Amino acid sequence: MTTLIAATTRTLTSGLRPAGGGRAGLPPLTGPIRRALALLALAVAALAVPDGPALLLGALSEAYLAVAVFVAGTLVLLALAERGLGTDLGSLLRRHARWQVPIAALLGAFPGCGGAIVALTQYTRGHLSLGGVVATLTATMGDAMFLLLAQAPEVALLVLGISMVVGVLSGWAVDAIHGPGFLRPTAPAGVSGAACGAACDRTDPEAAPSPVAARIERLWILLLGPGVALGILLAFQVDPDAWLAPVLGVAPVHWIGVIGAAGALVLWVLRGRGMEAGAGGEEPARGGVDLAPIVATTSFVTAWVVFAFAAYELAMAGLGLDLGALFQAAAPWVPLIAVLVGLIPGCGPQIVVTTLYLSGIAPLSAQLGNAIANDGDALFPAIAVAPKAAAVATVYSALPALIVGYGAYAVWG
Structure with a gap:
């Protein structure tokens, strides 16, 4: 899985990149500066809202522990698991050509975007059909799946099951219509991972290792063990703060969550999403697992979740918005909007849609439509290496998303 995560971290620009230097006499806004300004804007918004700081701290704690x-x-x-079950995926796809589409859908269904990126890499090498690409993009929900799994696992399994079935059927339909060789690259089987070339090399130049980031990363990893234990307790509705806070005078679990989220945000600012396996120059952890790309991916997801959680809470408190009423008034359009958001490359906007669903604002039909239309970070290398195939596959994944979204709307509303 380390290779999957490393591929994921290479494909995403970790922040808004400068378009070419800053104005004359001013330094360019680098990735870290832009990300820091985004956090500053969030903090200012919290100060402008009644009880905003408390709401922001609550969002930080929940984002980390949940x-x-x-x-x-x-x-x-x-x-x-990858370390123990390593295999040559290209050879597997060649040997079992009839099962390419289900295998591609399974890769896409993995939480995060690593599995989908690996599938698309096999496409660029000529091992996978366009139907397999459609199956991958239809089945993947990207990093938003982590959020859904953490807070509503039963819904996550439903969405995963529906996305995989729709992905397999869509992939087989595309191959039946166009043939398995349609738009398939002719790269030889022996081409290495470098075939992705500049398309996959989207590493943030500002994400070079630094001693400060390395120290924060080590401390963050040390906190992870207790954090996982506390997260599991909270998932089972056991809140240690309920009996610790009256004795200690503070809520230690709450503050552990705040510290963990704050550390993730600092790492996101300093490194963005540009960390690759081994980038820190350190030896992999015991068992051969390189934790640097895992921390980078987790920091990225945490940042988006914090923004989504906090923006929702601050908007409710500061503007008195009733998003539930707004979505109810525009109910017939909500699945379409969710599908259109799903067409945006990247995982951030999709995390926002999932947050709205988990908050009871967006209906299940919107979540399903977005999940099927959502291509996540996997679309970046596809656009760069095979733009025509990426455009065709995106259209083909949007059609079943609309069908399923409005089908669910007809049944559940």
């Missing part, structure tokens, strides 16, 4: 610890724990487990 999402971040499960993201990191899942990635570690998957990395260990």
Whole structure:
């Protein structure tokens, strides 16, 4: 899984990149500066809202204990599984051509974007059909799946099951219509991972290792063990703060969550999403698992979850908005909007849609439509290496998203 995570971290620009230097006499806004300004804007918004600081701290704690610890724990487990079950995926796809589409859908269904990126890499090498690409993009929910798994696992399994079935059927339909060789690259089977070339090399130049970031990362990893244990207790509705706070005078679990989220945000500012396996120059952790890309991915997801959680709470408190009423008034359009958001490359906007669903604002039809249309970070290398195939696959994944979204709307509303 380390290779999957490393591929994921290479494909995403970790922040808004400068368009070419700053104005004359002013330094350019680098990735870290832009990310720091985004956090500053969030803090200013919290100060402008009644009880805003408390709401922001609550969002930080919840993001860490309800999402971040499960993201990191899942990635570690998957990395260990990959270490024990390593195989040559290209050879597997060639030997079992008739099962390419289901295999591609299974890769896409992995939480995060690593599995989908690996599938698309096999496409660029000529091992996978366009139907397999459609199956991958349809089945993947990207990093938003981590959030759904952490807070509503039963819904996550439903969404995963529906996305995989729709992905397989869509992929087979595309191959039946166009043939398995349609738009398939002719790269030889022996091409290495470098075939992705500049398309996959989207590493943030500002994400070079630094001693400060390395120290914060080590401390953050040390906090992860207790964080996972506390996250599991809270998931089972056991709140240690309920009996610790009256004795200690503070809520230690709450503040552990705040510290963990704050550390993730600092790492996100300093490194963005540009950390690759081994980038820190340190030896992999015991068992051969490189924790640097796991921390980078978790920090990225945590940052988006914090922004989504905090923006929702601050908007409710500061503007008196009733998003539930707004979404109810525009109910017939909500699945379409969710599908259109799903067409945006990257995982951030999709995390926002999932947050709205978990908050009871967006309906299940919107979540399903977005999950199927959502291509996540996997679309970046596809656009760069095979833009025509990426455009065709995106259209083909949007059609079943609309069908399923409005089908669910007809049944559940």
